[in-house]
Amino acid sequence: KAGVTQTPRYLIKTRGQQVTLSCSPISGHRSVSWYQQTPGQGLQFLFEYFSETQRNKGNFPGRFSGRQFSNSRSEMNVSTLELGDSALYLCASGVGMETQYFGPGTRLLVL
């Protein structure tokens, strides 16, 4: 089975711009979660989608949003980028929340 794929792998944006990241889960997985990883804050949960519905949400501002499509693929959007949004964004998929398999991540640099 193919693993979780994320595109793009690397991204450079400037402050104020917006960005959309994509995640394709493992075939058959309906749960997709997003995490932000930074050196200062570590790994933090953004949100989780299951069957196109957001089931859980972390403590991030409304600039961070996401959605899930009928084929379970998910996108994450960050609007009005700030320098502090520079991070590795990781997507994980699972049959449910109990076991989550992570993709390689998208490394975002905001200048």
Add this chain to the structure above:
Amino acid sequence: GEDVEQSLFLSVREGDSSVINCTYTDSSSTYLYWYKQEPGAGLQLLTYIFSNMDMKQDQRLTVLLNKKDKHLSLRIADTQTGDSAIYFCAALNYGGATNKLIFGTGTLLAVQP
């Protein structure tokens, strides 16, 4: 809120056993996990244990859970240089109010040849 803590660094010699420790605060945690992250890569799920288990063994990996002390450990037998990575402990309160993975800060394992 929930918290997961790990020591930051562990150095061992190739062939020795490594033991990475983790403590968590949420006694309602139902699943506990160990993930491995190599430089520039995502997280690899190594193993996990359900909260009603004390131990789980998977080849070179042994997970011990002390639910009373809220302490989790990962033992790697016959540690190899390829085991050098950051190891994250994570807890999940499945079905709870906060149904999300809470990660520790990670332990950097350095294996000396």
